[in-house]
Amino acid sequence: xxxxxxxxxxxxxxxxxxxxxxxxxxxxxxxxxxxxxxxxxxxxxxxxxxxxxxxxxxxxxxxxxxxxxxxxxxxxxxxxxxxxxxxxxxxxxxxxxxxxxxxxxxxxxxxxxxxxxxxxxxxxxxx
Numbered sequence: 001x002x003x004x005x006x007x008x009x010x011x012x013x014x015x016x017x018x019x020x021x022x023x024x025x026x027x028x029x030x031x032x033x034x035x036x037x038x039x040x041x042x043x044x045x046x047x048x049x050x051x052x053x054x055x056x057x058x059x060x061x062x063x064x065x066x067x068x069x070x071x072x073x074x075x076x077x078x079x080x081x082x083x084x085x086x087x088x089x090x091x092x093x094x095x096x097x098x099x100x101x102x103x104x105x106x107x108x109x110x111x112x113x114x115x116x117x118x119x120x121x122x123x124x125x126x127x
Contacts, residue, residue, distance in 0.1 A: 037108040059094040081122035
């Protein structure tokens with residue numbers, strides 16, 4: 001249940017320059033989650049949950065929460081010189097990146113990439 005927050009650089013060509021001097025930008029980051037992994041691919045015991053499916057469901061919940069925040073326009077605060085327009089995951093489901101076998105116990109690695117679109121008005125010519 002460890003998470004990493006990794007920023008991703010965005011190429012300048014993704015910026016949109018407007019006539020008033022403001023610039024539309026994208027901030028991208030990836031949340032990588034490490035979860036313990038079950039040795040048995042599918043658990044078929046009554047009342048015993050499948051750990052791997054349960055972990056994937058937890059991470060799916062993060063994606064759905066981010067989508068809900070976008071619908072509610074509950075955006076992060078980027079300061080007074082930025083207007084956030086959207087926050088969305090880049091996929092509808094988490095990515096399974098593989099199993100880290102160098103740890104004991106082995107860890108499943110999942111990732112979710114999120115993009116925040118915003119307008120930087122710090123160089124806007126008029127307000």
